[in-house]
Amino acid sequence: MDKLGLIARELGVSLEQVSRVVAMLEEGNTIPFIARYRKEMTGALDEVQLRDIRDRFEYLTEMEDRRESILSSIDEQGKLTDALKAQIMKAQTKQALEDLYLPYKRKKRTRAAVARDLGLEPLAELIRDQETPKSWLDSYLQQETVELDEAEALHRARDIVAEWISEDVVLKERIREICWxxxxxxTEVRKEFAAEKTKFEMYYQYSEPVRRIPAHRFLAVRRGEEEGILRFRIEVPKEAILEHIESGWLKSTKGEEEELKLAIQDGYQRLIAPSVEVEMRMRLKTEADEDSINVFGQNLKELLLAPLGGAKMILGIDPGFRSxxxxxxxxxxxxxxxKGVIFPTNGKHKLLEAEAILGKVLMSFPCDCICIGNGTASREVMQFVRNFLKRAGKEHIQPIFVNESGASIYSASDIAREEFPDLDLTFRGSISIARRFQDPLAELVKIDAKSIGVGQYQHDVNQTKLKRSLDEVVESCVNFVGVNLNTASASLxxxxxxxSKTMAKNIVSYRDQNGAFKTRKALLKVPRFGPKAFEQSAGFMRIPQGDNPLDQSAVHPENYPIVLKMAKDLQLTVEVLIGNEKALGSLDLSAYRTEKVGFLTLKDIVDELKKPGRDPRTAFIGAKFDENVQEIKDLAEGMELEGTVTNLTKxxxxxxxxxxxxxxxxxxxxxxxxxxxxxxxxxxGEVVKVRVLSVDVDRKRIALSMKTKGAGQANPTASKNFQSRPQEKKAPKTTGNMAVDLAALANKFKNR
Structure with missing residues (x-):
């Protein structure tokens, strides 16, 4: 198989691009490095395209290994014909390979195997070929060793035929297509839950075409089944499938068809149907996982690249009631x-005591912001802080809610214990909240990405694939932003x-023992940090106020000679050239092209020199919560509020x-x-303005709208069912108002 050519055709890129990418990956180059510093080699492919090439190459390599294994196994059995080998070599998917291998796969002792041991395969061949079996049966049943009667012999022979039918590769693929x-x-609710309200209530009696069900609904149905609340099955057109099998196996010119029909029914019911349903469930799960993991990855990316508060002194509070x-x-x-503890929600005496403590803290430490975790007691503590700042005349200090998802995970982690061995884990959580406001990326990398809370059903998807995807998102974000070599944690x-984690710890250890790095070159003095690691990492690590001004930029050290030549040609020092947009704009980039460095890299160098070390993230702007809305019961239909987006779904x-x-x-x-x-x-992380459509206090559900007031009717599905349950088909209705009818039609198609 021409793997590289196939990948090029599938992904719409050139064969040369694929070849170069695969070669660079096999040489140990990372995807962020290739995307950033090898644009001439790849034709400026981005990280997504590079990962698609890598993933597809890995899949095809695994498939080739499996192909060789299957060929070897069948050959050892002495059953590898030229025709079968040709079929195996043509197979384009792992599923097609397994279908071809199925008849030769070592199986547990099946009913067909038992029938073969009884010498009934010739009878099975007669049934398959619709030949009269009577004379063969009479001869067989007269043998002294045979203990079967005629009906049982026919029944067992049909087991063999049923297995042949279930192993028909072309037939099985067609049945898959029909079922899909x-x-x-x-789905239906189990009797014991029929009268109860659960989060799966919309699925108590529910149906949807397999090919159209979105990831979140399938994962919800699957979870409901696993929790024992729902029953879930896949209904397929059985009669149409049986007719298709018969059209392929029955010969109309022959009369002996009764036994073959029985074998067809048995083969479908006992072997094909259960197998295909398992495959469909696996396919639905795989596709739902891929779809959901993509959404989770996007959510995590936006969370990691969220606006940062910056270098400010922060008072961080992890709110609570009793404790x-x-x-x-x-x-x-x-x-x-x-550090310390306050009890502002435990009566007036404790409130006054909390105010006194807060006053002393702010006198000793000129904090710019007070960051409050958004968990239990957060609204009560926020109200206390706002009232105190107002009475104390310190309204220049900004109180801010910070998403505390994963803070408790961090506080009990090995990383937190290493950072703060003498602190109680509750105070570690407060530190995480404060630092998360300063730099979300630097702090969130310390937490397992799955614990941050990046989407619904994240615990229902393939955890290995989820971890790999989220780790790659973190890697991409870290390298997109870059890190300060002299302040970055080992986690970052x-x-x-x-x-690697070991290299990261070695860098921090070297920094602790020898002081701040003055140049990127000094990295080569770190134990186990060789030239390859330097090549892959140096451009992503910054040294502000170092000995070499280029070390604070994203310009790779391998390209420093180009910058020196640019400065020399302009008769400027490098220090003067950096940030000098007029001088940089006057350069003729064609004069600096080499065999390895082309226009794409030169443009990146100039862009970086114009704004060296610029953080691509924006400054923090928080949502202004309504002080009169503290709990869900305070919400009312029609309210217009500000809020922060916490999660994107389909x-x-x-x-x-x-x-x-x-x-x-x-x-x-x-x-x-x-x-x-x-x-x-x-x-x-974005701040949005919303209008309350409906509130269900018992079920803790809030339906909101971001539409301009009066712009189209609210979607009743959105406000009641929340997950867009497909409605029964009804005759189309019109109002006579074109705008309203078009809006209704648009809503209809959105829910498909």
Whole structure:
């Protein structure tokens, strides 16, 4: 198989691009490095395209290994014919290979194997060929060793025929197509839950075509089945499938068909149907996993690249009721300075005591912001802080809610224990909250990405694939932003291109023993840090105020000679050239092209020199929560509020309104225009204005809209069912108003 040519055709890139990418990956180059510093080699392929090439190459390599294994196994059995080998060599998918291998696969003792041991294969061949079996049967039954009667012999022979039918490669593929195209997922509630309200209530009696069910609904159905609340089956057109099997196996010119028909029915019912249903469930799960993991990855990316508060002194508070609210102070670099506990929700005496403590803290530490975790007691603590700042005349200090997802995981982790061995884990959580505001990326990399809370059903998808995907998202974000070599933690450094966890720890250890790095070249003095690691990582690590001004930029050290030549040609020093847009704009880049460095890299160098070390992230802007809305019961239909997007899904977005329960903006309520994807309108961490459509306090569900008031009717599915359950087909209705009818039609297609 021409793997590289196949990948090129499938992905719409050139064979040369694929060949070069695969070669560079096999040489140990990382995807961030290739995407950033080898654009001439790849034709400026981005990280997504590079990963697609890598993933497809890995799949095809695994398939080739499996192909060789199958050929060897069948050959050892002495059953490898030229025709079979040709079929195996033509197979384009792992599924096709396994279908061809099935008849030769070592199996447990089947009913067909038992029948063969009884010498009934000739009888099976007669049934298959629709020949009269009577004379053969009479002879067989007269043998002294045979203990079967005629009916049992026929029944056992049909077991062999049924197995042959189930191993018909072309037939099975066609049955898959029929089941996928016409199959329907059907669910029903188990009797013991019929009268109860659960989160799976919309699936108590539910059906949807297999080919159309979106990932989130399939994963919800599957979870409902696993929790013992739902029954779930896939209904397929049985009669149509049996007719198709008969058309392929029955010969109309021959009369002996009764036994073959019985074998066909048995083969389908006992062997094909269960097998195909398992395959369909696996395919649905695989596709739902891929779809969901993509959404989770996008959510994580937006969370990691969220606006940063920057270098500010922060008072971080992990709010609580009985156990109190743990507070810490961290300086502009995130260094821990002081800690304590306040009890502002435990009566007036404790409230006054909390105010006194807060006053002393702010006198000693000129904090710019007070960051409050958005968990239990957050609204109560926020109200206390706002009132205190107002009375104390310190309204220049900004109180801010910070998403604390995963903070408790971090506080109990080995990383947190290494950072703060003498601190109680509750204070470690407060530090994480404060630092998360300063630099979300630097702090969140310390937490397992799966613990941050990046989407619904994240625990239902393939965990190995999820971890790989999320780790790659973190790697991509870290290298996109770059890291400060002299302040980055080992956790952050471990995601830098080309660095392992051991290398990252060695860098931090060397820095602790020898002081701050003055140049990137000094990295080569770090134990186990060789030239390859330097090549892959150096461009992503910055040294502000170092000995070499280029070390604070994203210009790779291998390209420093080019910058020196540019400066010399302009009769400027490198220090003067950096940031000098006029001088940089006057350069003729063609004069600096070499065999390895072309226009793409030169343009990147000039762009970076114009704004060296610029952080691509924006400054933090927080949502202004309504002080009168503290709990879900305070919400009312028609309210217009500000909130922060916490999650994107295929059916809409979840928004934090500060009431401990996120509201849902259904896809159909996100914009006045038609949209296919929530990311067309907003991203995780963005501040949005919403209107309350409905509130279900008992079920803790809030339906919201981002549409302009009066722009089209609210979608009743969005406000009631939240997950866009498909409605029964009804005769089309019109109102006579074209605008309203078009809006209704648009909503209809959005829910398909």
């Amino acid at each position: 195209g016409e199959g329907e997922i059907q 109190g609210s743990k507070w810490v102070v961290v300086d502009q670099t995130g260094k821990f300075l002081e 450094l471990s995601y830098v291109s080309g660095l 059916f809409g977005v979840f928004v934090d309104l500060g009431v401990h329960q996120d509201g849902l903006v259904h896809l159909s309520e996100m914009a006045d225009r038609f949209i296919k994807d929530a990311s067309e309108v907003c991203g995780v």
